[in-house]
Amino acid sequence: MVTYEKPKLAISAIEKLLDNHLGPGSTEIKPLSGGNISNVFSFNHEGKGYVMKFSDLEGAYETEHYVSHLLSGQNIPFPKCLALGRINQLTYIIMERIEGxxxxxxxxxxxxxxxxxxxxxxxxxxxxxxxxxxxxxxxxxxxxxxxxxxxxxxxxxxxxxxxxxxxxxxxxxxxxxxxxxxxxxxxxxxxxxxxxxxxxxxxxxxxxxxxxxxxxxxxxxxxxxxxxxxxxxxxxxxxxxxxxxxxxxxxxxxxxxxxxxxxxxxxxxxxxxxxxxxxxxxxxxxxxxxxxxxxxxxxxxxxxxxxx
Missing domain, CATH: 3.90.1200.10 (Aminoglycoside phosphotransferase (APH), C-terminal lobe)
Structure with a gap:
């Protein structure tokens, strides 16, 4: 049986996306473990920590974008969303990284x-x-x-x-x-x-x-x-x-x-x-x-x- 494989994206492509959204200067881009259907990366920009996730599922993060605003706006410690978009066949989202x-x-x-x-x-x-x-x-x-x-x-x-x-x-x-x-x-x-x-x-x-x-x-x-x-x-x-x-x-x-x-x-x-x-x-x-x-x-x- 073939099990599900998460989508892959080159670090160079991730760097380009981050430059477009946040401007140059993103550092320490590295993959994170966890996530069953997403590829997840952490990075820093201007002294702050962020997370970027990729999925090949249609509309994968639209709900997460909404939920981010719902929960963070009601003092529930859920990361705030900075960007939502698509590259090739993948959907991506950029969010603040909660430490811990x-x-x-x-x-x-x-x-x-x-x-x-x-x-x-x-x-x-x-x-x-x-x-x-x-x-x-x-x-x-x-x-x-x-x-x-x-x-x-x-x-x-x-x-x-x-x-x-x-x-x-x-x-x-x-x-x-x-x-x-x-x-x-x-x-x-x-x-x-x-x-x-x-x-x-x-x-x-x-x-x-x-x-x-x-x-x-x-x-x-x-x-x-x-x-x-x-x-x-x-x-x-x-x-x-x-x-x-x-x-x-x-x-x-x-x-x-x-x-x-x-x-x-x-x-x-x-x-x-x-x-x-x-x-x-x-x-x-x-x-x-x-x-x-x-x-x-x-x-x-x-x-x-x-x-x-």
Whole structure:
């Protein structure tokens, strides 16, 4: 099976782009690790740090451009966007660089020590003012959701026809990868049972809220990056965080935080189950496409063992 390969671009071409946008003087241009569908570079210009990302997916960073303005404008530590454009068949974006290391670079104990602050940021994202927008699911460049309802979104992202997207011809994975049709359909059926619990909640969702997209200086969180941003039930971000930090009592910490703020959480268990199934199903498909068999098996076992 051929796994997905990120697009490549010569350093000389990157230098030319930076000269056009920022003027001469960009230094220390170097690739960064991480990013599953983007090639990411860091650089300095006039004493400040920046990041430039490239993708071959159509409209790859239009939403990130919108999200940057939404979150940074509401005191959420998300990098500000400086430029968005295209070169050849690639889309690129230039953003301010938030200092710090990926939270994943720290020990489990150090990560857990910062969990309260992480939960606080999760809540701020969930409370972001999106009142001028409408719709559910993927956030479009204009800031609106792509679907009328959460159910429509769930059905659409799991449909076979995904032409023009990262998931084009994804049913081939049933033949060419570890993705099992019977397991996928079983989890999808469970997910649809829980859709009614999630569908009446509409907040901003980061969509990939885990250690590789959270930056830290070791004692405090310095920023949030990237995301598969959408509108829907904010407990999806909580489910993602819990699956990536299983040693940290993420759910208990979140519930204690809400109780201290005298915030009641209707149908919390059912909504969280729906969130686990939604992100887990997407994870199965993604891990199969990337050839990450261990991650696939781990997620498969977790989902099948969830109490229905």
């Amino acid at each position: 290391l990926n939270l994943s670079d720290f020990t489990a104990e150090e990560q857990t020590h910062q969990l309260t602050e992480i939960i606080s940021i999760l809540k701020k994202m969930a409370e972001a003012d999106i009142g001028s927008t409408n719709g559910y699911g993927w956030i479009a460049a204009d800031g609106n959701g792509s679907y009328v309802s959460w159910k429509d979104f769930v059905v659409a992202v799991n449909a076979e026809d995904q032409r023009g997207t990262f998931w084009e011809n994804w049913h081939d994975l049933f033949r060419t990868s570890c993705l099992e049709r019977d397991v996928y359909e079983e989890i999808y059926g469970r997910l649809m049972d829980y859709v009614p619990y999630n569908e009446s909640y509409r907040s901003f969702i980061h969509g990939d809220f885990q250690q590789w997209n959270i930056l830290s200086d070791g004692t405090r969180i310095t920023g949030i990056i990237d995301g598969n941003c959408m509108y829907g039930d904010s407990l999806i971000d909580l489910a993602i965080l819990d699956r990536h930090m299983p040693w940290s009592d993420v759910i208990k910490t979140y519930q204690i935080n809400q109780e201290k703020a005298s915030i009641k959480i209707p149908y919390f268990k059912e909504r969280l189950m729906g969130a686990y199934y939604f992100k887990g199903l997407d994870g199965l498909r993604f891990y199969a496409k990337m050839g990450w068999n261990d991650a696939y098996q781990n997620t498969r076992q977790f989902l099948l063992n969830l109490n229905a």
